Amino acid sequence: METGPRPQDAAEALRASEQARAGLAHSLVTPPGHDVVIGAAVAVQVATMALGLAVADAWARGVLVAGVLVFGVAAAVELVRFRRRNGVRLDGFTSRAVLGTDAAASIAYAVGAATTYLAASREVWWLVGLLALAAGTAYALAGRRWLRRYRDQPAERAGAESTALLVLVGLVAVVGLVLLVVSSS
Template identity: 45%
Template sequence: MAAGIVLPSWFATSIGAAIAVQIGTAAVGLGGGAPWTLVAGLAVFAVVGVVQLTRFRRDNGVWLGGLAGRVVLGTGTLASSSYVVALAAAIWAAFAGQWLLVALASAGGGVAYALGGRRWLAAYRAEPEVHGRGESAAWLAIMSLAAVGGLVLLVLER
């Protein structure tokens, strides 16, 4: 069954693009004094994530443990580490007024995030019993609430 799992068209590309938008809007929001862009970037990412997970379920007829957490929410090692590096670089560039570097860091982060998702899927196909388990829904909810709480604090401080 694992070998028959397919991602919907543009799955990784759209997730990577949404992450690039989210990184860029976060950097602009923090470095450019436009805190509303933080919310806009998260909204884009949320919509793309929900649409792609819905398409995945429709196309495959199953949920995969780990797909939402590791691929979409980026809890896999490559996705999370590349996200942190790209976000830090983009924020630094925004504070320095280097908007081209903000765009480059955001795009690089999105590409690495998407590649992390593809890497996880390949690992899942090779060993579904090892990679098939994702984080619990409660843990993902707690981490999402913590991230939103941090975002609210950042917006209020601006």
């Protein structure tokens, strides 16, 4: 007759696992300049989005696409840098801090995009720049806040959106962007 693990051994293994997770969470650091890179990429993307939607010329749609590409490249580079620096890929960091699915980052982006678009539609270009910078700063600070909270409560904050959901949202965004560019041609 086989016997399973003793309850004391299982409980000790679980405690050790949770201690290891907490230790890893406290040791995670962002690469130097991460907040600046993500904040600047969001600022560029928000400003180019506002310009691309507010100006009815075909070149403005190209600027909009360029802004999306800037953000995509910056996000990919930062995720690679994070993994190299820490030796792990952290799904919550990817989706919440870099891709902005954290509530605070989403709000910062949405408010920044809306106000920046309004400024662009009124051709107040200095305000477009200022609002885009504010959006990028708030977005980066939201990512920093998420990581700080993750360090304190890794079990509660470890979750992330499913890869399928993120791919679906990305595809919808790409299709929307393509339709926007094609319809303005």
